[in-house]
Amino acid sequence: LSPLDRDQMLGLRGIREFLKVRNSYDVLPLSCRLIVFDNELLIKKSLNILIQNGIVSAPVWDSRTSTFAGLLTSTDYINVIQYYFQFPDEIDQVDQFRLSSLRDIEKAIGVLPLETVSVHPTRPLYEACRRMLRTRARRIPLVDKDDETGRETVISVITQYRILKFIAVNNEKYTTLLKKSVREIGLGTYNSLATETMSSSVLDAIHLMVKYNISAVPIVDKQNRLLNVFEAVDVIPCIKGGDYDALSSTIGEALSKRSEDFPGIYTCTEEDRLDSIFDTIRKSRVHRLIVIDDESRLRGMISLSDILKYVLLHGEEDDSIQYG
Numbered sequence: 001l002s003p004l005d006r007d008q009m010l011g012l013r014g015i016r017e018f019l020k021v022r023n024s025y026d027v028l029p030l031s032c033r034l035i036v037f038d039n040e041l042l043i044k045k046s047l048n049i050l051i052q053n054g055i056v057s058a059p060v061w062d063s064r065t066s067t068f069a070g071l072l073t074s075t076d077y078i079n080v081i082q083y084y085f086q087f088p089d090e091i092d093q094v095d096q097f098r099l100s101s102l103r104d105i106e107k108a109i110g111v112l113p114l115e116t117v118s119v120h121p122t123r124p125l126y127e128a129c130r131r132m133l134r135t136r137a138r139r140i141p142l143v144d145k146d147d148e149t150g151r152e153t154v155i156s157v158i159t160q161y162r163i164l165k166f167i168a169v170n171n172e173k174y175t176t177l178l179k180k181s182v183r184e185i186g187l188g189t190y191n192s193l194a195t196e197t198m199s200s201s202v203l204d205a206i207h208l209m210v211k212y213n214i215s216a217v218p219i220v221d222k223q224n225r226l227l228n229v230f231e232a233v234d235v236i237p238c239i240k241g242g243d244y245d246a247l248s249s250t251i252g253e254a255l256s257k258r259s260e261d262f263p264g265i266y267t268c269t270e271e272d273r274l275d276s277i278f279d280t281i282r283k284s285r286v287h288r289l290i291v292i293d294d295e296s297r298l299r300g301m302i303s304l305s306d307i308l309k310y311v312l313l314h315g316e317e318d319d320s321i322q323y324g
């Protein structure tokens with residue numbers, strides 16, 4: 001093992017140990033707000049509530065059974081959009097759909113059901129991470145259960161971003177050991193990248209996200225230079241007010257409607273090292289890194305799940321077979 005490899009493994013092990021002794025409560029701020037949607041809320045109304053509150057997901061609560069009914073995310077709206085375009089005769093019905101109808105929508109278009117995976121807030125953070133990687137969930141609700149009554153309470157939701165930020169802020173001594181470059185550790189995806197141009201339609205980008213099961217599509221020019229990124233969450237303002245026909249507008253138009261607090265896009269090169277990626281995560285609200293070359297041409301995509309997977313599973317062959 002070279003000194004570089006040795007340090008890298010020391011850093012990774014340090015972070016893994018940290019994740020095993022901390023739990024999900026540790027990641028939460030002392031006080032935070034949680035907006036929970038009732039299962040009977042109209043989908044159309046849920047959109048406005050998300051937009052008004054500047055959030056992109058919410059846990060859903062079934063008040064008839066007093067149980068957690070799953071996490072509503074931009075994927076669910078994308079499912080509704082697919083339904084709308086697959087069954088154009090049912091336009092009137094789409095307006096009347098409630099969150100509880102999402103199950104039927106999923107069945108009708110043949111996709112996986114609303115993510116109901118959750119984790120107990122006092123379980124090790126490592127377990128929450130493992131569960132997220134296994135289910136490909138980008139966020140996971142913390143659900144507590146009263147031993148006596150069996151009643152569930154949704155405490156909060158933690159995202160991959162929050163966990164990586166928590167690692168970055170509390171483990172500088174380990175993250176600085178991660179001196180291997182993105183290229184050396186093969187971090188991210190570099191082949192068959194899904195891209196669109198500014199003049200493609202929003203619907204084109206949505207179809208691509210569904211087809212590749214990805215949450216962002218880089219927008220490039222004719223020379224493959226990176227101009228922007230269209231994200232699954234960008235779909236939400238597009239269908240505000242239930243106007244699904246607005247989806248035929250161009251990506252350029254849709255991106256110009258982004259809210260003022262859009263955190264921006266983050267890029268890196270294949271020569272960048274993991275320690276500097278953790279620096280970026282420590283300082284900024286990063287949801288993915290787009291890999292470019294010296295001339296701004298698109299090379300690859302690094303998702304937060306790629307980073308989390310590497311940090312948790314690299315070198316742990318047996319475990320990765322078990323957890324996928």
Ligand code: ADP
Nearest residue numbers: 138188189193194214215216217301303304305
């Ligand atoms: P996350 O699961 O963190 O939300 P994505 O859904 O964007 O991230 O990415 C899932 C996987 O697909 C990752 O391994 C990532 O590298 C890859 N990926 C992301 N964007 C694209 C793209 N536009 N084309 C091809 N692969 C991508």
